[in-house]
Amino acid sequence: MIIPVIDLMNGECVSGKSGNRNTYTKLKSIYGDNPISIAQNLKNDGAQLIYVADLDKIENKGDNTELISQINNILPVLLDNGISNLSDINNKNICTYYILATETMESIDDAINIFKNIDNKKLVISVDIKNNELLLRNKSIKLDDIIRLITEVNPQYIILLNISQVGTKKQNENLIIKKIIQETPNTKHILGGGITNEAIQKYKLEGIENFLIGTVLHEGNLKYKL
Numbered sequence: 001m002i003i004p005v006i007d008l009m010n011g012e013c014v015s016g017k018s019g020n021r022n023t024y025t026k027l028k029s030i031y032g033d034n035p036i037s038i039a040q041n042l043k044n045d046g047a048q049l050i051y052v053a054d055l056d057k058i059e060n061k062g063d064n065t066e067l068i069s070q071i072n073n074i075l076p077v078l079l080d081n082g083i084s085n086l087s088d089i090n091n092k093n094i095c096t097y098y099i100l101a102t103e104t105m106e107s108i109d110d111a112i113n114i115f116k117n118i119d120n121k122k123l124v125i126s127v128d129i130k131n132n133e134l135l136l137r138n139k140s141i142k143l144d145d146i147i148r149l150i151t152e153v154n155p156q157y158i159i160l161l162n163i164s165q166v167g168t169k170k171q172n173e174n175l176i177i178k179k180i181i182q183e184t185p186n187t188k189h190i191l192g193g194g195i196t197n198e199a200i201q202k203y204k205l206e207g208i209e210n211f212l213i214g215t216v217l218h219e220g221n222l223k224y225k226l
Helices: 035-044 065-072 108-117 143-153 175-183 197-205 215-219
Strands: 002-009 012-015 050-054 077-080 097-101 123-130 157-162 188-192 210-213
Touching (some): 157 210
Parallel strands (some): 002 210
């Protein structure tokens, strides 16, 4: 499955490279010039799901909740808005799936508590990687802890997001991603960050079928159907 990606900031879709959010600019997309038209045109083109990152909420600078709810009425939203504990999931109607990302995860115990109280089919773990290291709020969390968490809560999907490669249209093998794929065979993996047509072809040969696609898609260069 190809999952289109949009990042929201101040009510607009934005784009940039390698997670350097202070340099992000308005997204130029063949699908439209605002989030609603982009979502509608993606749906018309066959998209089944859309990944939305609320960068304002993640960085505690505001939120785009109302806009995201509107997008979710068009396409099911897989939302990263910086949840870290159960109290952060306070409006279950704004999206179809919530992402619990390592970038904002406070502890393994809090993560387990979220999964105990929310249907694990509605929750997705995102393992965020930057500069070949786990991107973590809580620096005491180790890779083996993340693998143990995935094994224990058994989410339907996990995202493996190489933030350093976002927007670069480059894909280099990452040992963290390779280890997680090998040690979590009972969940489906979604790969993101610099995914190209060539990378999709390579990963499909390795049994990976789900991809977050941003830059190549919005430029109109994706060779695969949504």
